[in-house]
Amino acid sequence: MRLVAGVVVATLASGAALGQTGDIVTCGSFKAESRRDGQLTLWTVARGAEKTTEKGALRGAPRFECLDNAALVVEVAFATGSGTFAVYFPDGTDLTYSRQQIDRRGNRYVLPIQAKARIAPSFQAAFDYHCKMDMPLYPIAPESRADCVR
Numbered sequence: 001m002r003l004v005a006g007v008v009v010a011t012l013a014s015g016a017a018l019g020q021t022g023d024i025v026t027c028g029s030f031k032a033e034s035r036r037d038g039q040l041t042l043w044t045v046a047r048g049a050e051k052t053t054e055k056g057a058l059r060g061a062p063r064f065e066c067l068d069n070a071a072l073v074v075e076v077a078f079a080t081g082s083g084t085f086a087v088y089f090p091d092g093t094d095l096t097y098s099r100q101q102i103d104r105r106g107n108r109y110v111l112p113i114q115a116k117a118r119i120a121p122s123f124q125a126a127f128d129y130h131c132k133m134d135m136p137l138y139p140i141a142p143e144s145r146a147d148c149v150r
Contacts, residue, residue: 027066114138
């Protein structure tokens, strides 16, 4: 009986932690963290004094990945089935795409070729590029097609 009472007391004492789990990742100048609060997940990306926090009903925890100990990738899968892919670069550039616009081949991300011009040259080789998003507002320059994976 005392054992049961001890377990109940320990459970009640840690009640504030129930429903809130967290994860922290550091990557170069970035610190990313996520925590669960009831049915919502909150995730924060901080770069120095700059901080962005988002929340949503997710399928699981956000996935944080560090590229070259400098750029931070954040993948989120929402409970509705959609998702986002964001990459934060140390120069202040951030790219965000719908998860449907990003492929993954092995351990490499495949981004739309239009993203390449927005990525610092030192990080361009960290990604592969596809030519699936040829749209009137974001046309693919003919000279860029050679950089697209098939």
